Amino acid sequence: MTGCAIHFSDLHRGVRETSALDDALVALCHDLAPVLAIASGDLSNRGRVQELRRAKALLDRLPAPVLAVPGNHDIPYTLPGRVTRPWRAFEEVFGSVQPVVTAPGIVACGLNSVRPWRHQGGRLPGDGPGRAAEAFAAADAGALRVVVLHHHLAGAPWRAARKLPLKRRDAALSALAASGAELIVGGHIHQSSVVERHEFEAVDAPRGRSVVLATAPGLGRPRPRRTGEAQGLHVVRWTARELAVETHVWDGGAFVRTATRTFPRG
Template structure:
């Protein structure tokens, strides 16, 4: 199973060079599923969503997309009464999408309520959606959850409960720093910012995730002056401690 994980595109403060070359880099990976974990825009403006829509249409499908905190308008009337309308109009009407491909069942969650400005929340109904979807999945399927907020730190209410739904993989963004860790029986992969200039000391990046024979391999692709290059390679069992080279120990050219 081969998954492309992008996040924090931030159209409006994006790098045109990163955008123009990223599509080809993702296409070359031939993913079975492409996941984008939120913050498609910087200020949820119409023009930013239009740019994000055009970008998503070029990604190899199927594509699973969720909202981020920057995808809700900042101004009070829209945020109060129509917080998700622009996202629904330009990206997807389904805020908690389910995507199934052979061997994989994936659930996306809208983790940004209108009354929070930055941190996230997983509602009880969403926990039930994940549990029921995984319960109905074929026995051998890889079970994946995607949302904007990672389940560690203080950024996500009910994060620990989400980790008890039986997910093999949980994909998130928000921090702009790539991260791979095992939490219980779930491998958590946080993607960096793929096209934003707000890199916070880490190059723009996306993560290629391969799952085979009980192992999860994450290859980070970093945007450098000469284009996209392979960065860290991290291998983690489905459950347990990382094995093989640690983060940053192996950099295959």
């Protein structure tokens, strides 16, 4: 069994859109033929329904099913809508803020990590591990089990401290690992980070399953003066034994593969 999925984040539609990038994304998907495209939030810049629709129009061009979750930019920017109807626009365009998509060789569970009363910080929803466990229990034995969040669990080495990782991330990671997640993807910080749990945490015996955390660079670049924001995406490939995450960066005209990290599964 081999599989390929594409994961991108932080499109920030509504500011600095370029058709060259859109066309390159579509072309890359035609080349790779991924079984699933994952968009991990901040699809829009200000949470406007028109911006979300433009993001959806791009995703509709991809030759693959799409799983999208909201980011902190995908809810109304101002009060009172930010609190009274945070998910209305996203649900109107994408249907659900916590979708589950099953495709050949993969099952992905989207979880909504956005807290409307926080502009930056995120948290694992209380029902998240249960939802993931339920989705994974119904999947084929060898299917890659993926959780999709907007907010990152693992930071990147060059990120400013302002964007904190998911709240109570130790407990969140333990709970998601117990649910059966093998790969947890996110974005939010616009920098790439790919790391396996046992590389940074002492997991008491039995050693436990491998859990890879993949934080994608930003697909969009809404703040061009911020040098601490990379532009690109991840390509995920897997077999029955291995999982690999490739980082592709946008050089202004094409996506260029800059790194591949490979991990044993299970």
